[in-house]
Amino acid sequence: MTGFVTLPEAPAFVLKNATVPAICLDNASGFEAREGLVLADITVENGRIAAISAPGTAPADLPAADLRGGMAWPTFTDMHTHIDKGHIWERRRNPDGTFMGALENVRADREANWSADDVAARMEFSLKCAFAHGTGLLRTHLDSLPPQHEISFEVFSDLRERWADRIEVQAVALFAIDMIFEPFFDGLIALLKRRGGLIGGVTQMLPDLDARLDRLFQAAGEAGLDIDLHVDETEDREVLTLKAIADAKIRNGFAGAVTVGHCCSLARQDEETARRTIERVAEAGIAVVSLPMCNMYLQDRHQGRTPRWRGVTLFKELAAAGVKTAVASDNTRDPFYAYGDLDPVEVIREAVRILQLDHPLDDTARTITRTPADILGRPERGMIAVDGPADLVLFSARRWSEFLSRPQADRIVMRNGMGIDRSLPDYRELDPLMDM
Structure with a gap:
């Protein structure tokens, strides 16, 4: 070639x-x-x-x-992507580049356009890009508000089978944790058992957060599902659900794998709060994936004002505490991130700059190879x-x-x-x- x-x-x-x-x-x-x-x-x-x-x-x-x-x-492991959202930028842009703008415009596009054919075509395009760049293992989060969960997981099942000899694909159901006590949640768990998916979700600072996390961990344990959550994707230091997640994993004796992504607000905490949280995450055996390109794009964005921080989590401190840490692509050409091509070389190149993963560079390669493959339960791929x-x-x-x-x-x-x-x-x- x-x-x-x-x-x-x-x-x-x-x-x-x-x-x-x-x-x-x-x-x-x-x-x-x-x-x-x-x-x-x-x-x-x-x-x-x-x-x-x-x-x-x-x-x-x-x-x-x-x-x-x-x-x-x-070959690379891209452990946190959103290929169901990918490549909708040209029909549904984010007018101001903010997180709320992203949420609103993805919702509008999903409601208007996300048929099985539409999702399948964009997911197929994304996998072609990832394969050409050298990815062998990819995990995607799939928006799972009803009725989209049934549509997207059927598409995923077909793609996973057709791409099995090129890219191993895993899928996580993404939904708001405030829906966890609704009948929808039981149906979602059943669908994930049928389709071989993982349970995910977006955690929020709710008065009964502990009860909702207990429900999540108990349901996942009973169904034999691993967990992969979107956590604290905000600059708001008042939002810190990460420690609650670690406490819940320990409290419920959950034996499955737990991964958390983003954890941006951890970097906004005082040193003592950050230290205690990181220690608890390490004790719980939770893995953390940072999404440096998307988080730098969205976080601390205010009209006419230069951002004051990089938007990423305390990656080095987590790694030093023994937490498994990796980096990944996240969104691609959609309202959450206008750019990207699912190229792990771009991810690691930018991660080195944004997270300062150099001086030394000795084990930096692990962040898109060995560590994420291990987190995803496929260590041989890294x-x-x-x-x-x-x-x-x-x-x-x-x-x-x-x-x-x-x-x-x-x-x-x-x-x-x-x-x-x-x-x-x-x-x-x-x-x-x-x-x-």
Whole structure:
């Protein structure tokens, strides 16, 4: 395939002189790391990785592609997206870029346009983009206010099956937690058990928040569902439901996985409140995903005023406390975020800048590979391992500065040892859905 190097057309070959993030190797012992990067030869046989060895030690009789120090990563995990909302910007924009503007315009578009055909076409387009960029595992939240939950989860089930050999797709039901005592909630739990989804929701500062969280955790436990919540996506320091969620997980003895996204208002707390909250999150074993591009776009936006803060959570402090942390795309070309292309390279490049994930960069690669794959229960997808599939993303960039300074448009995406067609879908494919 076209790229910065030509892959051998043979059942067995070697990727020579590959620079690999050490954090993505199942065994990096024996390799000397520099900024968390190691040099290795990767032997591929029949679509799988046969060996990972020191440079120059791979079998000399095999055809080889010399990466000349170019990077080799596992395929990416984009663990928090909204592909049901994606690509509606041209027909339903956010007039002022605010969070309320996003809520109102997504609601209006959903009520007017979200038929099964409309949602399926936009979700398909999104998966084409993600696949071309090198994503192998993706989790999407699906707006689940009735009757949309039935429509969107049927579409998801079909897409998951058709895309199974390209991207593994997971789906989370997104709804307002103030609906949790309505009959709708029991039906939603039944639908998620049928469709193999996760229970999600948006937490709010309600007088009976603890009772609602208990209902959520108890229902999820009884149904065997994991939980993935939208939490404290606001600059309002009075809104802090994160600790209540951790308390509820511990109080209910919930054994499933719990993930929380955003947690923006945590960064607005005084140091002592933040410390206590982070300690409780770590104790509860809750994972946190930050969405730096969308949060920087929406948070602290006021007409005619320059934002005073970056909008993101206390990522470094959470990680230092032992909390599993990752970054992800979030929204794409919709009222919540006008831009984006479901490209994890863009996500990590911007995350490094926004969250200052450098100095050092040694384990930064984990945030879109190893850690999110582990959080999503598919740890093997975040690793380059002997006997694993040769699902790799190859870059001409040799070092972090090269990798983070360009969009890596010449990358090669390998699936089962072969380069894929990286052509991105044309936006014109979506024209029939737009009010052009």
